[in-house]
Amino acid sequence: MAEQGWDEFEIGAMLRSFNGEAKDVALTLQEDRDYSSNNSFTASVADWRIKKPVFNKDYCIDCQFCWVYCPDISIISRDKKMIGIDMDHCKGCGICVEVCPTNPKSLLMYSEQTDEEQALAAWPSKDEGEK
Amino acid sequence: MGEVKKIKNLKEFSTSADRFEGANLLCPGCAHSIIVREVLNATNDDLILASSTGCLEVCTAVYPYTSWDASWIHIGFENGSTAVAGAEAMYQALKKKGRLKQPDRSTKFVAFGGDGASYDIGFQWISGCMERGHDMMYIVLDNEVYANTGGQRSSATPIGASATTSPAGRKSYGEKKNKKDMVAIMAAHNIPYSAQVAPNKWKDMVKKIQHGLNVEGPVFINAMSPCTTEWKFDPKDTMMISDLATDSLVFPLYEIIDGHELNITYRPKHKVPVEEYLAAQGRFKHLFKAEYKHMIKEWQDRVDATWESLQRREEARV
Ligand SMILES: Cc1ncc(C[n+]2csc(CCOP(=O)(O)OP(=O)(O)O)c2C)c(N)n1
Ligand code: SF4
Ligand code: SF4
Ligand code: SF4
Ligand SMILES: [Mg+2]
Numbered sequence: 001m002a003e004q005g006w007d008e009f010e011i012g013a014m015l016r017s018f019n020g021e022a023k024d025v026a027l028t029l030q031e032d033r034d035y036s037s038n039n040s041f042t043a044s045v046a047d048w049r050i051k052k053p054v055f056n057k058d059y060c061i062d063c064q065f066c067w068v069y070c071p072d073i074s075i076i077s078r079d080k081k082m083i084g085i086d087m088d089h090c091k092g093c094g095i096c097v098e099v100c101p102t103n104p105k106s107l108l109m110y111s112e113q114t115d116e117e118q119a120l121a122a123w124p125s126k127d128e129g130e131k
Numbered sequence: 132m133g134e135v136k137k138i139k140n141l142k143e144f145s146t147s148a149d150r151f152e153g154a155n156l157l158c159p160g161c162a163h164s165i166i167v168r169e170v171l172n173a174t175n176d177d178l179i180l181a182s183s184t185g186c187l188e189v190c191t192a193v194y195p196y197t198s199w200d201a202s203w204i205h206i207g208f209e210n211g212s213t214a215v216a217g218a219e220a221m222y223q224a225l226k227k228k229g230r231l232k233q234p235d236r237s238t239k240f241v242a243f244g245g246d247g248a249s250y251d252i253g254f255q256w257i258s259g260c261m262e263r264g265h266d267m268m269y270i271v272l273d274n275e276v277y278a279n280t281g282g283q284r285s286s287a288t289p290i291g292a293s294a295t296t297s298p299a300g301r302k303s304y305g306e307k308k309n310k311k312d313m314v315a316i317m318a319a320h321n322i323p324y325s326a327q328v329a330p331n332k333w334k335d336m337v338k339k340i341q342h343g344l345n346v347e348g349p350v351f352i353n354a355m356s357p358c359t360t361e362w363k364f365d366p367k368d369t370m371m372i373s374d375l376a377t378d379s380l381v382f383p384l385y386e387i388i389d390g391h392e393l394n395i396t397y398r399p400k401h402k403v404p405v406e407e408y409l410a411a412q413g414r415f416k417h418l419f420k421a422e423y424k425h426m427i428k429e430w431q432d433r434v435d436a437t438w439e440s441l442q443r444r445e446e447a448r449v
Contacts, residue, residue: 043154089153093160094367
């Protein structure tokens, strides 16, 4: 379907977000949904990023500021815990890093090529100066 | 009426299952999606949604993709409001005839439109929806400009902002007219609820959206939506700009019940000078030149006057 040409569009198209019947979507987590290939969830914008956020759970206090202010539904929180970043949908805006209140921050921006293990190993320590 | 979703704190809010998806094509750092997430996550009710043409619509329905996990329709620029009003009227008719397929489910009707679509192009359509009393909510994503077509001024563009059709230069400080007071105009339809919200104040937002969804009749919400592209700030700073907007009282947060009872819902502990809000955005950069600097004082005076008037109206309850 993604391969369709410009003149093969269905006029007045109706797209289904899910395969088959979708019940209680608001109570069904992403991993339990049967997304259709028309749902942008199945697409990726990873190649938009120049920088990427890296998450260091050692300092995280699960405040969920990053979750609520991420524009791209890319902070994965389950059972009130921040557990990771959805790298297919993160556009690298950096908002999550800005709103993270810990010292040192639990999220930091690195260039897209940076090795995550290395970033975590060289994580800055507590900033004693002005915050 | 559905059961109001329990959202005591942010941790509880974060257990929501989003019904708005990533890999939409909104700019990195766009506040439109932060607002949409807060609105949709405020409820577990079934949702019938519409969007007017604009960034939100264009970027979330890029064939063959949709970013919406609820029923969503787009028709044109001017008629996000009537698209949903039509669906609502149909729903009420089927309900009356006992022909709803799932009569026990709680269903809410919400339309989103940009400021261009709402303050200007779709103005009379929204007015019609409010006046006819549809059981629906209309939400403006107010980024104070026609962002999707390249930053033309709208009647929501504030004075002194440089927009592509009101550019600042040697002979002009940019937009000449002050922003239209859309919340007041909508409240004047004597609708049960109208309010102004901002994405940084998520709790205030959730409270107002929940109230609005559960009230019977038309509801109007003006949501401040900082636009990284047209306001000209770094995408990482969307929440910082939002904080400056609410804490300088450039965007005061309040609600109006039944068209007259005004409540201020946020009073900043530390009021920030308007100058700081202006200085953080490229669209106001020229105001800091010697010849336009008087505008900054005028801005502060105007914001102070509006705040004073809101407080008086809150006291007077008229
Ligand atoms: C009747 C009509 N006129 C003009 C357009 C072109 N157009 C599409 S989006 C847009 C700007 C939308 O601005 P706004 O409503 O403020 O939403 P934003 O993109 O800023 O979120 C315009 C002018 C259109 N689609 N239809
Ligand atoms: S960088 Fe932006 S898109 Fe990516 S997780 Fe952080 S807030 Fe979300
Ligand atoms: S903002 Fe920082 S501390 Fe809070 S949940 Fe996110 S990563 Fe953890
Ligand atoms: S131009 Fe502005 S409103 Fe439009 S997608 Fe970009 S940031 Fe969002
Ligand atoms: Mg706009």
